[in-house]
Amino acid sequence: MDTELSVGRPLVGHDWAVAHLIDVATPDPGPEPPAWSRLRHAYLLTGARHIGRSTLAGQLAGALLCREPTGTACGACADCTSFAGGNHPDFLLVDPTTTDSEPDRDGGVLRAEQADAILHFTVMKPFQSRFRVVLIRELQRATPAFANHLLKTFEEPPAATLLLATATDTSTILPTLVSRCQTLKLRPSSRATLRTALQTRWEAEPEQADLLSRLAQGRMGWAVLQLEDARMWQRRDRNRALATDLAASSIPERLARADALAVHSSPAQLQEQVGFWLWWWRDVWLIQHNLADSCVNVDCEDELESLAARVRAADVTAFLQRLERAIQQMRANVNGRLVMTSLMIHMPMAA
Template identity: 40%
Template sequence: MAEKGMWPVYGHNTAVHLLQRTLPSPLADNSSQRGFGGPRHAYLFVGAQGIGKSTLAQVYAQALLCTEPSDRPCGVCRSCRLIRSGNHPDFRLVAPVNREGAVDRSAGLLRVEQAATIIRDSILSPLEGRYKIFLLQDMQQANESFANKLLKTLEEPPAHVILLLTATERTQLLPTIVSRCQVREMQPIAPTVIEQALGQHWQAEPKQAQLLARLAGGRLGWAVTQLHNAKFDAERQEQLETLWRLAAANRIQRLAFSEQTAAKGSQPQLFNMLEMWTTWWRDVLLAQANCIDACSNIDLREEITRQAAHLSQESVQKYIQTLKRIEGYLHHTTNTRMALDVLLLQLPQIV
């Protein structure tokens, strides 16, 4: 857990320390705090999906609006409880939505109508706290109209408004947006910290906590999600068995799988599969370097070692690069079939 005096956030102590220094004095007004190290009008939290960006941003909002101000949110006052439940009148969570307006963080967009609402609401004074805070999740999924409209608030922010933005990559945002934010890079959390958190806070079984901590890639949020996903073990097994089957398949069989997968049109499932495949090949590469103890799939070391013996390090390294290149390509194209064809035709052959 966090150190004593820190916030209820796992593994991001440096970011917490920096944000703590911006907390306002209870006796200062908003304008004076802006000039003397108080909170900035906009922050951008950057890091992998599930690493804890929204969690940290929300805890920061609690600290800013807490009615028992100190160097951390009390967690029990009316303000802290309302933010946690999503009902605070001065805290607004804005997430990507689909065409029908329902929240969809995997495939939705931040749309211009949402930006218009932010601008309209930002003009109004806070109802209970000293700030009006907007948490904008997944800014990498903002459409161009949303981003351009949001710039108006970023360029001329009311003194009482604080914008908290999250994104997986700052390069996916307009440079003009990034330049107007204080950027906080979220670093991967050590597997030991994730394992401890899963066991102590979420009551995970020791073996389950260890495996998820290794597979998480430093993302506690991902690990917690999978801990509560009853289908995770079966889905993981299916994804890996599919990979092994394709590695032994001929070109016709591989292209048939590509066609079937592209026809399903499920981008979230596709990215989950590619992530699992990438983790597997990194484990194979670690085994080839005599570092099997550092692998993520700790329950499948025997199969990792077997496959490592049948391939060259060069071929595995090359395919990992191909996986990352195709994954990036899929974020910017609708031609899933072509991308999968390339990916599967370059898959190393294992007999």
């Protein structure tokens, strides 16, 4: 569970967004005191998890909290040091939480009491920097009470206050909140960009970098997590084994698996499972249509070719469409058990 802000982690890709935020974080030319006429009061960074939203938001926050206002953080002053250490008095990080108030970006929600803390934080003047900065992560997980509490703050924030937020998408966010932000939509980086960065910055072996660049779907942060955390590979191995087993299972066996997954998995884990199936069955479809060079799971070639030979191409096409709809349904908080049950029933059956 990621509950900290990775200050100083290199950002790969998104050059246009980086250039824009450096520009708005650069003070206007002229005499003291510095002014920031191009800086909006609220920014919403959208995109897939691990694509770089928090890293980019952290770069903007660090630049504005820095004592040397040049558009980027100097990394050496007292403000940069305290920000990197996670204890800057003018910075507030807000993550979704469980009912026990534990940070949980996957299964938690943003609650009314957290909105109250933001209101209290923003009405106070900056303690040691020129700005007070709030970063709200996963705004799509806001409860109605949280969103309504912050409406006025997003519309008319106190002076010297910057509101930053991240979200996977804006479809479930209160439209009034979205309209008060400048939205920056981060898109997947190219496979070549990821592969090169993994080899040069993280010293990955060429074969490993190639595989990760395919699996990451343009998300540099995801690729780095896979590289650094063996548990991520173990989860993928379990997902792969489950996909293979389910294709050969009967409907009753599949329904039992659906119940077990719904009981023991968080909403985010279910989305991860469905996301893996989407790319797994897409590879099957590609092999069936003589497009194997475009496969993502290149280390599973034998399994995929065997499966592609034992399922009907029409069933695979229809199931891919169901998987895409299922991902949208789960993002809209449709009951996970119902979604998984439907997918299990319609998953192609291997002969």
